[in-house]
Amino acid sequence: MSQSTPALRLENIVKTFPGVRALDGVSLEVLPGEVHALMGENGAGKSTLMKVLGGLHQPDEGKIIVSEQLVRMASPLDAKSKGIVFIHQELSLASELTVAENIYLGELPKKRFGLVDWQKLYAQTDEILAKLKVGFNAKTRVGDLSIANQQMVEIARALTVDAKAVIFDEPTASLTDAEKVVLFDVIADLKDHGVGIIYISHRMEEIFKITDRISVLRDGSYRGTLVTAETNEDEITQLMIGRSLDLSRNVNHNELGDTALEVKGLSCGKLYRDISFEVRRGEVVGFYGLVGAGRTEIAETLFGLREPSAGKIFLDGQETRIHSPADAISKGISLVPEDRKGQGLVLGMNCRDNMTLPQVDDLKAGPFVAEGAEVAIFDQYRDRLDIRTPGWKQTVGNLSGGNQQKIVIGKWLSMHPNVLIVDEPTRGIDVGSKSEIHNLIRELAGHGYAVIVISSEMPEVLHVSDRIVAMYSGEIIRTFTSDEVTEDNLIQAISGITPDKAA
Incomplete structure (x- = not known):
């Protein structure tokens, strides 16, 4: 098959559910060795299109063509047998089984009399894991792995078949920066071997870093395909939602009220140490840092999910102890968790x-x-x-x-609530909905709520926060007002560089 012949082609796919036309004649083609982004707001039809491709839904109209062969996807296993492999955003692993058993589930190598060839299974798995440069082996129980490493197990599944096309659905949502580098290396390797990649992500920086072309859906309809090197974020956003977005930093400050929450010297074992900050009514305080900095653990302590080893918590000036989520709720603290x-x-x-x-x-x-x-x-x-x-x-x-x-x-x-904590408020959300959530956070502060926002996205904390708490390895390195923060000094702070070291 030549490089100009599509590895995968979808032609005029139509799918209707009761009262909703989810896909309205959508067409898409992916070339061998191409990373092709599929973008659109949540609800634009991306997931439905992929479920049609994966055999979970049957199209009402249209064709699926793989390597010039007209096919019908009867089930996910059937799609995999035809060379279409999915790396799902929602993990679909059996936590009690080993890594090897999960990777080859339903396809375990057999010896005579139908017995599992465990030696071959573990050898094949360790060979795949070596390519991914992970720190666990074939016999590791999946339930003992972090979410990020479980994602790497999902990715390993794609390397077990002769794939024609691999679909990555928000693959970096749970990965650290180091793991993202490994993922992008894996994608580059698949690309070099002539595999077509469909890459679904709301992260523009990733899209422009690794993709060759971008196709956009809106309201179940195909809106166009652009060459990545010849377009920009604003043009893609316009195609996705029909308007431009304001993602500038926050310059609209609310009138602040009394201190709703104050934390003094809070510690929780090795997770975080000597944390002190306050949040006033009408204020959004952003917490920014790398994975493992301790941000989520602080939120979980304030919500009664963790017991602090030291420190004090004050609500409306009164010292309090929070023993459980029910206790936190009764005292006016609410938590929108990272994993909605x-x-x-x-x-x-x-x-x-x-x-x-x-x-x-x-x-x-x-x-x-x-x-x-x-x-x-x-x-x-x-x-x-x-x-x-x-x-x-x-x-x-x-x-x-x-x-x-x-x-x-x-x-x-x-x-x-008196205090609203929002952890990763826009993870896995399209740019249009992201803007709505940002506006909502600012509006809530304007109505007198004390808001804490935890985010791994620098543009997000810059856009919504009045002050930004920069954390590194369980400690607060520096707190910035929105007027004094810059991208440089924020990056220095979350890298552990204190102001005196920077100077």
């Missing part, structure tokens, strides 16, 4: 029940929950946060990432 799907939502439940879950006991009329009161709360925050859903009965798992995040935020706002 695993920790913030019950994906199989409807929107209303997710939003009112923490206050079910308070909404009871006798032994039953007052449905009218639940619906009233949902309606209030659906309107306030502009949550796009047909109604409260919609299953949360069917919403876009941005709307799921708004459900989590609405859940905690309905508890009327």
Whole structure:
């Protein structure tokens, strides 16, 4: 097959669900040895298109052509047998099995009489893991690995078959900077071997770093394909959402009220040490640092998920101890967690029940929950946060990432907290929804909330924060106001360079 012949071609794919035309004649082609980005807002049709390609949905109309052969994908296993491999954003691993068993699940090498050839299995797996330069082996139990390393196991699966095309769906969401380098090396190796890559990500810097072409979907329709080297972020954004975004740093300061939260000398074993800061009403304080800096662990301590080993916490000037999440909620602290799907939502439940879950006991009329009161709360925050859903009965798992995040935020706002902690507020969310979440955070501060934002994205903390706390290896290195912070001094701080060293 020549390099000009597509490794994969989708022609005029149509998919309709009750009341929704999810895909409206979408076409896409991926060349051998090409990294092809697929971009669009959450809800634009990317996931549906990939589920059609992967055999999870059957198209109502259209064709799938792999290596010039018209094919029908009957199931994910069928898609894999035809050379289409998926690296999913949501991990689909069996935590009790070994790395080797997960990588070759359903395809374990066999000896005579159907017995598993364990020696061959482990040897094959360790050979693949060597290419990924990971620090674990074939016999490691997957449940003992970090989320980032579990992602690397997902990636290892792609290397077990003669792939024609590999689809990466937000592959760097849980990876450290060092692991991203390894991932990009793996993608480059696949590219050199003539494999076509579909790369789905909301991270513009990655898209412009590793892709050759970019295709954009909006509202289930194909909007165009651009050569990466010949376009820019603004043009892609315009195609995705039909407008430009303001991602400048925050210059609009709210009038600040009293100190809502103060922390003095807080420590938690080796996770973080001697942490002191305060957050006033009307203020957004951003926490920025590398993976492992201790930011999330501080949030978990404030929410009662961890017990501090030293230090004091003050709410409205009064010292307090927080022993559990229920204790934190009762004292006016709410946490929007980093993992909204695993920790913030019950994906199989409807929107209303997710939003009112923490206050079910308070909404009871006798032994039953007052449905009218639940619906009233949902309606209030659906309107306030502009949550796009047909109604409260919609299953949360069917919403876009941005709307799921708004459900989590609405859940905690309905508890009327004094302090709102938001951990990685826009992870896995498209640029349009990201802008809405940023505006919402600033609006909440404007209404007198004390807000803590934890983010791994520098543009995000610069855009929403009044002050930025820079952390390195469990310590606060420096705190900046939005007026004095620069990208250079912020990078120095999260690298452990203190002001005296910088000087």
